[in-house]
Amino acid sequence: MHSQQNTMIAAMLQAAEKGLAQAEPGGHAERRLREMRDFHGLLMRELPRLMDRWQSERNTSAEPPRSAD
Numbered sequence: 001m002h003s004q005q006n007t008m009i010a011a012m013l014q015a016a017e018k019g020l021a022q023a024e025p026g027g028h029a030e031r032r033l034r035e036m037r038d039f040h041g042l043l044m045r046e047l048p049r050l051m052d053r054w055q056s057e058r059n060t061s062a063e064p065p066r067s068a069d
Contacts, residue, residue, distance in 0.1 A: 006044070009040050016037035016040060020037065
């Protein structure tokens, strides 16, 4: 699951970079592509930490309930 997500995010990041190379400076497309690039860059940086946290919480919640004794 991790590598599939990373591949998709990396592809979006690369698409934004390619678009920025061709966008009119200061135009609407450039602003949107920068936002797209910045967002997917954030995802690439934060996703590993988020997935670790999710896995930790999942493992914790998977523990059997303890008796009230």
